[in-house]
Amino acid sequence: MNNKKITKIFIKTKAKNYNVIIGENILKNVNKYFNCNRNVLIITDKNIPQIYIDVVKNKCKNPYIYKIKQGEDSKNFFNVKKILKFLLKNNFSRKDAIIAIGGGVVGDLSAFVASIYMRGIDFFNIPTSLLAQVDSSIGGKTGIDFYNVKNVVGSFYQPTAVLIDISTLNTLTDRHINNGLVEIIKIAATCDKKLFDRIKGTKNLKRDIRSIIERAVVLKKKIVESDTLEKNTRKVLNFGHTIGHAIEESCNRKYLHGESVGIGMLYFSSKIVRDEIKKVLIKYNLPVSCKINKNKIYELLMHDKKMSSNNIDTIYVNEIGKFKIKKMQVKKIINLM
Ligand SMILES: NC(=O)c1ccc[n+]([C@@H]2O[C@H](COP(=O)([O-])OP(=O)(O)OC[C@H]3O[C@@H](n4cnc5c(N)ncnc54)[C@H](O)[C@@H]3O)[C@@H](O)[C@H]2O)c1
Incomplete structure (x- = not known):
């Protein structure tokens, strides 16, 4: 290098x-x-x-x-x-x-x-x-x-x-490195299969980190430039965040931001994608489940910035590298858990 x-x-x-x-x-x-x-x-x-x-x-x-x-x-x-x-x-x-x-x-x-x-x-x-x-x-x-x-x-x-x-x-501690990696996994899972496969496959993250960071910044640049104020496509960056934010708050900060988002992503993925993401999270010692207090999470989701008329725009990943925006009622989100 x-x-x-x-x-x-x-x-x-x-x-x-x-x-x-x-x-x-x-x-x-x-x-x-x-x-x-x-x-x-x-x-x-x-x-x-x-x-x-x-x-x-x-x-x-x-x-x-x-x-x-x-x-x-x-x-x-x-x-x-x-x-x-x-x-x-x-x-x-x-x-x-x-x-x-x-x-x-x-x-x-x-x-x-x-x-x-x-x-x-x-x-x-x-x-x-x-x-x-x-x-x-x-x-x-x-x-x-x-x-x-x-x-x-x-x-x-x-x-x-x-x-x-x-x-x-x-x-930076290993826990915080892995925590940050979740935001890269997020952008890769939704927009760049090649990057996802690199993170999944690398045997030496430290050696590859610079090019992984550069690729993640380029991906974020593209999204932000196309929709700076999050009217549409920028919402993709919220993959895993709807439930992730609620987990972060409701578990009294037991889980870091990235860790919570990692768990959150699993609820909005097809079975194949969920299994793929889970494998990567486990590889980097990240949590894949946590104790959920549905009532608390319901309350927090009702205050989510992304909510309008009881619906939240959520990001769903059916296939690694692609995403869909799905409007969902808060009650339906809770039922996923
Ligand atoms: N604005 C956005 O678009 C956006 C996107 C994602 C997350 N966030 C926010 O980011 C926050 C989480 O950020 P974070 O994970 O960096 O948390 P953080 O700022 O709490 O940093 C994590 C810990 O690492 C320590 N640290 C940072 N750099 C270090 C270094 N080089 N060496 C040693 N220690 C170091 C900090 O002191 C802290 O204890 C959340 O509040 C989240 O909401 C914002």
């Missing part, structure tokens, strides 16, 4: 065009890709290795650091308010910027704050978890959880640029 190789993937949306830069050990070149010559608020969580933060901080003219507690519970209004206050107190103007360094939690929260502070300031993302590198950092969905409903408050706000340094994955 050529360590010096940089891949640039250009994403074109009506709101904003931006580059996703992918490489190894490229954090130190952050100022080549992001305009760091101003006030920059680096938002991260307390578990992200300090070395990543220091490298980026040293490339910023006027850096500030804001650390949140790690984990999903940090995606809340309290943190939004505190960060907004921090920006205001430090005289951040419309010309200043936020850089997120971390997983999907840091990214979703920081992007939401960037989208509402002074009606929107530049937002740069440095995703450091596999899930964030292949999914949450691309496409401009921002948000926080509210009253136990995931991502129910948020906005569409595209980043100004995204920098993916693959070497940051070296410090």
Whole structure:
């Protein structure tokens, strides 16, 4: 593998065009890709290795650091308010910027704050978890959880640029690598059989991870460009998420986001596809079932953002690499379980 190789993937949306830069050990070149010559608020969580933060901080003219507690519970209004206050107190103007360094939690929260502070300031993302590198950092969905409903408050706000340094994955736990892999399995199961077969067949994920990430980003780019605001085809990215989100919330965070989505995908697949996906989930030590509290899940589904007139658009996979959008009543979804 050529360590010096940089891949640039250009994403074109009506709101904003931006580059996703992918490489190894490229954090130190952050100022080549992001305009760091101003006030920059680096938002991260307390578990992200300090070395990543220091490298980026040293490339910023006027850096500030804001650390949140790690984990999903940090995606809340309290943190939004505190960060907004921090920006205001430090005289951040419309010309200043936020850089997120971390997983999907840091990214979703920081992007939401960037989208509402002074009606929107530049937002740069440095995703450091596999899930964030292949999914949450691309496409401009921002948000926080509210009253136990995931991502129910948020906005569409595209980043100004995204920098993916693959070497940051070296410090990520195996559980979080596998958790992130689910979002790749999702996009592969619905849109790219070849990628699905690669994930299924690889004997050395670490060796193949860069090209797998690049392919997943290209797939996500295509979907986001064709339907940025999720009116139609972007819904495919919700494969497994309808039940997945409900599992994540109803099991009191026993399962991570990707783990819950993995279980969720199994309910919306034909028998052949279910068996295929199950095999892959098992290969990567991911859960394939969990204890379900139907009443709790019913309640959560009633608040799903995707619901209208008691129906939810769900994604169904009959054959690996292809999908269908199916309108389903909440009651019918519950009956699947
Ligand atoms: N916006 C979107 O389109 C979108 C898409 C999918 C998921 N999401 C959201 O993403 C979130 C999940 O993201 P996640 O799985 O990254 O969770 P996370 O942000 O909680 O990160 C997982 C854990 O890994 C740690 N970590 C991250 N990078 C690390 C590194 N390089 N080295 C060591 N530790 C590291 C973090 O500190 C954290 O403890 C959920 O809130 C989900 O709703 C958003």
